[in-house]
Amino acid sequence: MVITNKEKAARSWTTRLEAKKERIESVKSLVDGVIIPTDRIVDALELLIKPGDRVVLEGNNQKQASFLSQALVQVNPKKVHDLHMIMSSISRPEHLDIFEEGIARKIDFSYAGPQSLRIAHMIEDGRIELGDLHTYIELYGRLFIDLIPSVALVAADKADRNGNLYTGPNTEETPTLVEAAAFRDGIVIAQVNEIVDELPRVDIPSSWVDFIVVADKPYELEPLFTRDPRHITDIQILQAMMVIRGIYEKHGVKSLNHGIGFNTAAIELLLPTYAESLGLKGKICTNWVLNPHPTLIPAIESGWVESVHCFGGELGMEQYVAARRDIFFTGKDGSLRSNRTLAQLAGQYAVDLFIGSTLQMDALGNSSTVTKGRVAGYGGAPNMGHDPGGRRHSTEAWYNLMTSDDPLARGKKLVVQVAETFQEANKPVFVESLDAISVKDQAKLAIAPVMIYGEDVTHVVTEEGIAYLYKSDSISERREMIASIAGVTPIGMEHNPKTAERLRQQGLVALPEDLGIRRSDAKRSLLAAKNIDELVQWSGGLYTPPAKFRSW
C-alpha cells in the first residue's frame, strides 16, 4: 500500500479547536476574563452556541442549572436553533419551552418526571424529536462516543476568579458532563451562586471550565429523597418486615441501594426497631449507595450503618452529613462529596441488592413506571436493577442466589420489586400487558420502555407474600409464582390455591406467616420515627428540613 498524502494535505485536524477559539473570541467584549456578567448571559449564549449544536444542559433529578435554562429559552431562535439537547432529567417547564420556541429540535434524556405528560404530547405532535431514553450512566457513556457535546451548561455552588468550581454536597453528575465537553474542545459554562476569593475545596478544576456566570438566584435544588414518615402505611410496614426477614436476613444482604419510595423508607425506619429485635445489626444493611435520606438517620444513629456513598445531596441534610463524616463521603471542607456517575457504577457492580417499586408488572415480572400517555424515562433503575453480566466477585448474598451446580455456575445480584397489588381501587398493578407497549408506538420508540425486565427480577414482594423468582426453572413456574401473590388482580385471579400451596411447600413463595410475621404486628408504632420532627430529634437538630416538610 502506497501512502497517499493527498487527503491529509487537504484536511485540518483542529476544526473543533478553531471553532472554539472563534466562539470565545466573539464574546471578548462581553466578558471579564472567564466571567460572563449576569445580565449579558442571553447575548453570550447567542454567540457561544451555534445552530445544530449538541448541548448538555444540567438538569439532574435534584440540582438544576435553572439560571442557564431560563437564559437559553430567551435566545433568539433566528440565531440559535435546531439544538440537539442532552439532559439527564427534564424537570422544568423551560426544558420543553426551548422546543416550542424553535431553539431546540431533538432530545436525548433519562428521566422526565413532572414533564412526562407534556413531552409525550410533543413527541406525538412532532414538536420534539426524540432521540432515545436512557438510564443515567448509559447517557453519560454516550457523551464520550456518539453524543459528544459541543456545549455544556452546568451549575455549581461557588467559583473562584479563575473558574475553579466548588459544588459542595451537590456534585452529582457535573464533573462527567464537564469532562465530555471540556476535552473535546466544547464550551463549558457554569452558573454559580457566588464568586469567592478562595474555595472551600475544588470539585472541578478551572482547566476544564471556559466561563462562569453568577446566577440571579441560587440554582434550583429539589428535596427529592425526603419522605415524611407520616405517610407510611401499615401495608408498607408489613412489606418492609417481609423484606427484612424474607430477603435481607435470609440472604445476608450487606450492601444495597434504596430508592425514593415509601416502601424503602419504611425498611430504613424498621432497622433500629424490628430488625434490631431480630438481632440483625451488623449482619445486614451495613454499606449503602443512596442519597442522604432523612429516614436513614435513626439507623445511622443506632449504629447500623458503616458507609454511605451518594449520587447527590439532599436539601436540609448538609449539617447532619458533615457531622457524621465517619459514615458519608466528605471533603476536607467537611461537606458531602456526591458523584452520580460513580454511585451508579457502584450501584450496578458493587452492591448485593437493588430494591424498587413499580406501577405495573406483567405476568412474567416485567415492570414499568410508564403509564398511558406519559414518557417518564428511567433514571437509575435499569442500571442498578439488573444482574450485571460483568460482575465476577462474590459476596455472601450474591453467592446465596446460585441455584445450579454446573461447574461454571455463578451467583446473582438481588433485584427486588415491591408492589401493592392495586395502585388504587380498580387499578391493578399486575396486568396482562404493560402500558409501555402502547407508549412505544405513541412516542415512536424503537423498543417498549420497560424499566426492569422480568428476567432480571429475583424477588417480587406484595402485601400477599414474596415470590422467590430466582428459584424458578421455567417460565410457567415463574408465572405461577407471581400469580400466587398478585391478589385479586387479573393475573392473581389465574392462580390455583393448590398450586400456591405447593409453591409455599417448595419455598418458592412465602407468606408473612411463613416468615414468622403476624400481619397484626405491622403497625406504625414500629417506625423509629413517625414524622419529620422525630427525624430532626434523632439527628440532634442537625437535620433542617425544608419548610414544606415542617408541621411546626
Next chain:
Amino acid sequence: MVITNKEKAARSWTTRLEAKKERIESVKSLVDGVIIPTDRIVDALELLIKPGDRVVLEGNNQKQASFLSQALVQVNPKKVHDLHMIMSSISRPEHLDIFEEGIARKIDFSYAGPQSLRIAHMIEDGRIELGDLHTYIELYGRLFIDLIPSVALVAADKADRNGNLYTGPNTEETPTLVEAAAFRDGIVIAQVNEIVDELPRVDIPSSWVDFIVVADKPYELEPLFTRDPRHITDIQILQAMMVIRGIYEKHGVKSLNHGIGFNTAAIELLLPTYAESLGLKGKICTNWVLNPHPTLIPAIESGWVESVHCFGGELGMEQYVAARRDIFFTGKDGSLRSNRTLAQLAGQYAVDLFIGSTLQMDALGNSSTVTKGRVAGYGGAPNMGHDPGGRRHSTEAWYNLMTSDDPLARGKKLVVQVAETFQEANKPVFVESLDAISVKDQAKLAIAPVMIYGEDVTHVVTEEGIAYLYKSDSISERREMIASIAGVTPIGMEHNPKTAERLRQQGLVALPEDLGIRRSDAKRSLLAAKNIDELVQWSGGLYTPPAKFRSW
C-alpha cells in the same frame, strides 16, 4: 419509639478524620508542606500507613506507581503489616514481594498479566490471601462500598507546590482511586516526575491530595497497545476480512471497542484498504473507545474515524494524538485526556460491539484466558464483553440483533470472540472443559474464573467461518454452530457435515466463501502498513515508537 441518646453520646463520628490528622501530624518533621522528600519516602510510608490498612496501589495495566511500590516493599514489616492491597493490575515483582515480606496479606485485583503464574503459586501455598478477581470498574465500584481505601498511592506526571496534579495523557484510573480515598479521610500520596510552578492543566485538584513526592525516575509506562504489523499472519487477515464483511458491514457496526490483539490490529489495518474497496467508509467503525493504537493511524489518516475515547495513553503516540485533536479527547494543553473509568463505562453501555480473542472456549462458547496454574484475572473484558442489562437506547447494529417479535423484545450488544482453532500444534482452543474450572479450586475462588460467558457471545469467528450464535434458539443448536467452525479440535470433530451445510443454508454459520471472500486473497499485502516504520510514515513522523519497536 423513644429516642435514646445513650449510644450516641458514647460515639465519635470523626474517627477517620482524627486518625488522618494524627498520621499527618506524625510526618510533620519529615515533610515540606505537602512535599515528602524523595529520600524520606520509606520513613513517611511507615508513619502514614498502619497495620491492616486497605491500600490502593496504582498499578494500571499501563501506568505504574513504580517509585511508591518500590518504597512500600522497603518498609519495616514490624511497623507496617497485614495490609489489604487493592490493585487493578499486578504487574511488577514488588507487587507480590510485599506479600513475601509480610507487609501485605490480602489482595483484591483485576489483572495479573506477567505475575499470573507467581500469584497462583502464592495463593496455593497460603502466602497470599485472595479477596477476589474483578473487571476494572467492578473493582472501582467497590472502592465506594465495601473496599473503601485508607490510603491511595498513585502516579502523576507533574505537580505544583500546592499538590495539584497533571497526569498528561495517562490519566487512566488515577482520579477514581484518589476520589475514593480523599473523600473518606484516607491519605492520598502521589508520586510525580517533577514539581513545576505552573501546570499545563489540572487533572486532579490539590483539595484531593495530601502528599506529593518526586520519584527518583519517571513512573513505569508500558506500551501495551502497540502491535507491530510485521507479526500479523495471513490467517488473522482472513479473520479480519470475515469480521469486516460478516459482522461490521452486515450489522452496521459504528461504535466499538478493539483490544490488544493482533486480530483487531489486522482489522484496523484493513479499513483503509479492503473495507475502503467495499465502500464502507463512514458506514462502519466511526466512533471508538480504545487506546491510541498505532495501528489505527492509517484509518485515522484516511478519514475513517470520527472520535476516539481512551482508557489510557500509549507510549510514543503523544505528539500524534496532540496533532489530531479533532479525533481524540484532549485538554487545553493539547495532550490526551484518558479516563479508564469513563471509557469502561462507555465501552459497556454506549458502543455497538466488543471484540476479543480467547485462549480457550468450550462447546457452548464460554471462554477464558486463564490456563492451568495461572491466575491472570480479567481487565476490562467482562465489563465490555456482555450485553448490558441496563441498556435502553437503540442503534442500528443493536436493533439488528433482535430476533424475536415479542412486544417487549429488544436488541443486543454484539460480543464477538475471535479465535484460531488451535493455539499451537496439539493445543486446541476449543475444549470440552475450561482450565478455569481447575483454577477455581487451586486459587480457592468462589466461582470459576470465566472471562466471557457463552450466553453473552453473539458471534464466534475462527479461520473456518463465523457462527452467528445470537440466532440460535437452543443450547444444542448453539453447540452445533460452534462445532461446525471448530476445525479438527475435539469439539470440531463432533460436527456432522450435513448439519454444517444446514446451518449455512439457514444463515447460522457463514464460511468465507459465503461472504464473498476468497481465502487466497487474505494476504499481508492488504495491510495498510506492514511494519512500524510504515505507521510512522502514515503519521507524518508524529508517531515516535519506543526503541524496542524500531528496526531502524
